[in-house]
Amino acid sequence: MKTTNQLLSVAAVVTAATLLASCSSASSSQAHVSSPKAITIAYGSITDADPLFRSVGTGLSSEAEASGGKVIRFDNKFDPAAALANTRLMIQQKPDIIMQWAPQAASEGIGKMIKESGIPCVAINIPIPGCAFFNLSNERIGDEAGGRRSSGCQEEGMECQ
Numbered sequence: 001m002k003t004t005n006q007l008l009s010v011a012a013v014v015t016a017a018t019l020l021a022s023c024s025s026a027s028s029s030q031a032h033v034s035s036p037k038a039i040t041i042a043y044g045s046i047t048d049a050d051p052l053f054r055s056v057g058t059g060l061s062s063e064a065e066a067s068g069g070k071v072i073r074f075d076n077k078f079d080p081a082a083a084l085a086n087t088r089l090m091i092q093q094k095p096d097i098i099m100q101w102a103p104q105a106a107s108e109g110i111g112k113m114i115k116e117s118g119i120p121c122v123a124i125n126i127p128i129p130g131c132a133f134f135n136l137s138n139e140r141i142g143d144e145a146g147g148r149r150s151s152g153c154q155e156e157g158m159e160c161q
Contacts, residue, residue, distance in 0.1 A: 038068040042090035044083060046101040046125070048075040053101075056136070057096065060099070080106035083114075091117040099134075101125055 010079050023082035024136035035151030041064055048054045061071040083102035087110045090098050102110055114121045121131035 005151040011120075038070070039064070040069065040093075040095040040099075041071045042074065042093055042095035042098045043071050043091065044074040044086050044098075044102055046076055047078045049077070076100075076102050076106075078103060084109050087113050091119065095119065095136050097121065098131075099124060100128060100131070102128065107160070 006064070016123050041060070043057055043060055045057045047051055048057065061073065064071045072090070072095060074084055074090060076083040080103045083100070083106040087098070087100065087102075087106075090100075091113060096119075098108060098114055098119050098121040100121060102116075104126050107123070107126060107128045111131065112130070115130045121128065122133050122134050123131040125134050125136055
């Protein structure tokens, strides 16, 4: 059975691919695509310092690679200035799509930069103007993290609630 993070990563890759398909410049008379294009995703994690958040990026990378795509990862460090700097770097990479999980304080500036770049984007958990919004299930992530912590402390011989 897949873990919650793997399922969320698959959902993110599917979301990115769907957005790219809908943003295609092909005319409506072109009804089919002969083969899917391997996509490059620029992904900004809210922080890679926490194993739970880092695992979302790792899962996204694994799923993208399994589909022939690639993920360029950036660590926003819970810092609005880092998120803005990372967005500039993402745009320089010219990915097919930007998936940005950034602090709220940076969302307006990020939205402006991405809009000017013309690159499709997905905002993860925190809305960014002009980006599609993808809200991870915080409850499921919390349940999974709590279960892991509980299992870990039981393995160490501690009492856990």
